[in-house]
Amino acid sequence: MPVSTDLDDLVGAVRDALDGGPAVVPLPLLSAQAPPSGTALVVRTSGSTGTPREVLLGAAALRASAAATHTRLGGPGRWVLTLPPTHVAGLQVIVRSLLAGTPLDVAPPGPFSPDGLAAALRAPLAGADPVYVSLVPTQLHRVVDAADGGAPAALQALTRCGGVLLGGAATPPRLRERALDAGVPVVRTYGMSETAGGCVYDGVPLGGVRLRIAATGVVEIAGPVLATGYLADDAATAAAFHDGPDGRWFRTSDLGTHDDGVLTVLGRADDVIVTGGVNVAPAAVEAVLSEALGAEVCVVGVPDPEWGQRVVAVVAGDAGAPERGDGTQGAADELARIRDVVAARLGRAAAPRQVHRVAALPLRGPGKVDRAAVVDLVRDRTR
Structure with a gap:
């Protein structure tokens, strides 16, 4: 379809x-090549590993993903769209809504806000259908912070939903626990554009999806939800x-482990930090610090x-706090405490040698932290 900013046109x-019609292209194509026959949707990746790619998804993969999601959640329901309909997570909300035959409810235009989410949930929660919503961790953070404030x-509205899918980025353990304690039916999802969105819920694959861990430790996925490949990039597809x-x-x-049928994602293979000859997985350090600090954290190597490489943590939500390395005794004491917390769980090599505070982490795509931008930020601050 021609690129359109009108949601009704996109849904149509x-x-x-x-149903076999022309491929939907919600963002301008990066390639001059037209999508091949049988393509229902062309989704652009976030480009977190470099140049964005255009993923080719067929109608069968989209239908299989939506059907498996509804089966896992307990049946079709009414969906509320809070994510950009240009990325796979937002587009899959549209697909699930269409296949469920229920109205699509949409959060107010503009930046996400807890008040806007509450307003969008009001009408569907008044009906008889189960209500589902898909969020990224940053959005849930704001909802929890608003409640605490x-x-x-x-x-409260989220606690009445039939399921709250949470994906797009790793969920800090403390955030998940806070939401579950409040009664929010959080379901952590794992997947990507190439798997028609989330295909592993709370570590367990959806129906028809298979997992394995390659000899290199990399997660591999099979099943009816897979894309056919990348547009105009045969080498990347192969x-x-x-x-x-x-x-x-x-x-x-x-990277991941798959034990007793449950997948644990350890972080991206290309994000591994080699410091003093020791491999450090940033995701593991982020989980420990998020739990200890109660904040969003990105860990990078510079x-x-x-x-x-030096392990550096960047913490969101307190831009006015002193840098943990500014030479003051208080900063030195806190940095030492943070290092001790990480070292006790993951070993001394994983302990950050610097901690920076920012108002918010830079993002690339819905909820994905832009690690390259974080590295640039750290370099700018330490020049």
Whole structure:
């Protein structure tokens, strides 16, 4: 379909594409090549590993993903759109709504706000259908913070939903616990554009989805939700998708473990920090610090003449706090405490050597932290 900013046009085009109509292209194509026959949706990746790619999804994959989601959640329901309809998570909300045959409710235009979410949930929660919503951790953070600040309407509304999907980025353990304690039916999702969105819920694959861990520790996924490949990039398609005697598999960029049927994602393979000859997984450090500090954290490696890479943590939500490395005794004491917390859980090599505070972490796509921008921020502050 031609690029359109009108949501009604987009919803209509997605409906047609699911029934065999022209491919939906919600963002201008990066390639001059037209999508091949059988494509229902062309989704642009966030480009977190470099140049964005355009993922080709067929109607069967979109339908399989939506059906498996509804089965896992307990049945079709009414969906509320809070995410950009240009990325796979937002587009899948549209697909699920269409296949459920229920009205699509949309959060107010403009930046996300807890009040806007509460308003969007009001009408669907008054009906008889189960109500579902898909959020990224940053949005849930704002809802929880608003409740703690005396504005609980959005959090209370979420507790009445049939399911609150949370994906797009790692969920800090403390945030998840806070939401669950309040009664929010949080479901952590894992997936990407190449798998038609989330395909693993709370560590367990959706129906028809299979997982395995390659010898390199990288997560691989198979099942009816897979994309057909990348538009105008045969080399990337061949590198990521491969056929074998047990079916077609997609090789992710994530490290993980798959024990007793539950997937644990350890972070991106290309994000691993090598410091003093020791491999450090940023996601593991982020989880420990998020729990200890009650804030969103991004951990990156920056060049260091002694260690090769220096582990640095950037904490969101307190831009006015002193830098943990500004030379004051209080800052030194807090940095030491933070290092001790991480070292006790993950070893001394994983302990950050610097901590920076920012008002908010830079994002790329819905809820995804822009790690390259975080590294640039740290470099600018330490020049």
